[in-house]
Amino acid sequence: METxxxxxxxxxxxxxxxxxxxLLKALFALSNRFSDFYFHRWYSWSSAAFRQITGIVPFSVGxxxxxxWIVTAVFFLLNVCYKLIRLAWAEVGLLAxxxxxxxxxxxxxxLILWGFNYERNTLLSDTGIVxxxxxxxxxxxxxxxxxxxxxxxxxKLGDTTGVTQTDLSDTAVFHKAITAYEAAALKWPALxxxxxxxxxxxxxxxxxxxxxxxxxxxxxxxxxVNTTTPAVLHPFITCHEIAHQLGYAPExxxxxxxxxxATSIPDSRFRYAANFDMFLYSVRQLAYKDTTxxxxxxxxxxxxxxxxxxxxxxxxxxxxxxxEDYSAQMYDKYLKANKQEKGIRSYGExxxxxxxxxxxxx
Numbered sequence: 001m002e003t004x005x006x007x008x009x010x011x012x013x014x015x016x017x018x019x020x021x022x023l024l025k026a027l028f029a030l031s032n033r034f035s036d037f038y039f040h041r042w043y044s045w046s047s048a049a050f051r052q053i054t055g056i057v058p059f060s061v062g063x064x065x066x067x068x069w070i071v072t073a074v075f076f077l078l079n080v081c082y083k084l085i086r087l088a089w090a091e092v093g094l095l096a097x098x099x100x101x102x103x104x105x106x107x108x109x110x111l112i113l114w115g116f117n118y119e120r121n122t123l124l125s126d127t128g129i130v131x132x133x134x135x136x137x138x139x140x141x142x143x144x145x146x147x148x149x150x151x152x153x154x155x156k157l158g159d160t161t162g163v164t165q166t167d168l169s170d171t172a173v174f175h176k177a178i179t180a181y182e183a184a185a186l187k188w189p190a191l192x193x194x195x196x197x198x199x200x201x202x203x204x205x206x207x208x209x210x211x212x213x214x215x216x217x218x219x220x221x222x223x224x225v226n227t228t229t230p231a232v233l234h235p236f237i238t239c240h241e242i243a244h245q246l247g248y249a250p251e252x253x254x255x256x257x258x259x260x261x262a263t264s265i266p267d268s269r270f271r272y273a274a275n276f277d278m279f280l281y282s283v284r285q286l287a288y289k290d291t292t293x294x295x296x297x298x299x300x301x302x303x304x305x306x307x308x309x310x311x312x313x314x315x316x317x318x319x320x321x322x323x324e325d326y327s328a329q330m331y332d333k334y335l336k337a338n339k340q341e342k343g344i345r346s347y348g349e350x351x352x353x354x355x356x357x358x359x360x361x362x
Contacts, residue, residue: 006094007090007094007097010094010101011097013101014097014100014101014104017104017105017108018104020108021104021107021108024108024112024116025111035116035119038116039117039120039122043114043116043117044247046113046221047113047114047221047245047247048194048195050113050220050221050222051194051195051197051221051222051245052195052197054197054220054221054222055195055196059199060199060200060201060202060217060222060224061217061220061222062199062217062219063199063201063202063217063224064202065217065219065220066217067202076095076099079095080092080095080096109219110218110219113218113219113221114216114218114219114221114247114249115218115249117248117249118249118250120247120248120249122190123248123253123256123257126188126190126191127188127190127260129353129357130356131352131353131355131356132352132356133352134352134355135362136286136293137362138355138361139282139285139286139351139355140290140293140297141360142354142355142358142360143279143282143283143286143294144297144300145358145360146275146278146279146282146283146354147279147297147298147300147301147305148300149271150272150275150276150279150301151300151301151302151305153268153272153275153276154272154302154304154305155302156268157268157269157272159304160302160303161302161303161304161307162304162307163232163304163307163308163311164231164232164272164304164308165231166231166234166269168234168235168269170200170225170234173225173234173235173238174196174198174225174238176235176265176267176269177238177239177242177261177262177270178193178196178242179265180239180261180262180267181193181239181242181261181264183261183264184260184261186264187264188260190246191246191257191260191261193242193245193246196242197220197221197223197245198222198225198238198241198242199222199223199224199225200224200225200227201214201215201224201226201227204226204227204228204229205228207226208226208228208229208316208319211316211319212226213225213226213229213233213237214226214237214238214240214241215241216241216244216245221245223238223242223244223245224241225237225238225241229315230308230311230312230315232272232273232276232308232312233273235262235269235273235274236258236259236262236270236273236276236277239257239258239259239261239262239270239274240254240258241254241258242258242261243255243257243258243261251350252350252352252353253350253353255277255281255350256350256353256354256357258274259274259277259278259350259354260357276308278354279301279305280309281350281351282351283297283298285351
């Protein structure tokens with residue numbers, strides 16, 4: 001009798017949580033006033049509050065929470081297995097309901113704290129840059145523009161033949177990224193970044209197995225940077241993750257905002273990292289359409305740019321395997337579930353914004 005009562009209560013809680021999720025989704029779909037309140041009032045306030053709190057702590061609070069959840073999940077599954085062995089079906093059913101309710105609660109928290117930013121569509125008004133469909137010729141001109149910028153910044157770094165070296169510590173990169181957003185905000189006020197909270201990922205080495213260079217923790221609003229990756233990547237990774245903190249959830253938008261910030265300061269380490277990353281995206285997108293043009297552009301890169309690319313490939317070769325393949329598939333599905341129809345390839349869609357930014361005509 002007691003178990004039946006618990007089951008009924010848990011089902012009621014599941015229904016209430018699911019109703020809250022559906023109600024919020026409906027409000028976003030039907031009310032512009034509600035979505036504006038979320039983006040410009042609620043998220044702006046709540047994200048800054050979380051960063052204010054987590055920014056005080058020197059390590060990643062979010063990673064500790066994730067670790068605790070993983071341990072909890074392991075014990076939960078062991079408990080389920082134990083109940084199954086004992087054929088305690090009523091208790092197994094109750095545990096299953098508890099698990100479903102916990103997942104729904106996490107999803108609701110995800111939506112409220114950050115997830116609804118996938119519904120955001122303010123980059124046009126925030127930057128004044130109008131984008132649209134691009135053709136192969138525009139993509140070629142973009143790639144050609146970026147390879148020239150990459151080559152120029154590589155020369156400023158003092159070595160056009162070898163792998164890029166950096167004298168910036170991770171802490172210095174984080175501080176410089178904050179400065180970059182301060183500079184970008186002078187031109188684009190929407191990019192003002194308040195109460196910074198940027199952390200090295202605690203499990204960076206493990207993240208390399210799934211190809212993760214950085215991520216935003218939606219529950220603590222910490223920007224996590226995998227500092228075990230090649231240092232040449234760190235400036236742009238940091239700027240990209242800060243863009244997510246500002247509420248630019250789609251990956252192509254975070255890439256573009258990160259690019260605007262990283263290139264807003266004269267530091268060639270940041271400018272090179274941003275142009276290098278965008279060059280790789282653009283030439284890869286070009287290769288999908290015309291491999292000959294892509295090879296032509298790639299041949300213009302100075303040896304040092306190619307050396308950096310080879311060094312990154314070599315770095316990830318030691319971590320490649322089925323885990324990366326499975327994680328890529330899961331992340332692809334996650335992005336598609338959040339209205340990014342091209343999944344992982346959404347990152348490369350930044351080329352449309354860059355074409356508009358550089359004013360490349362048809």
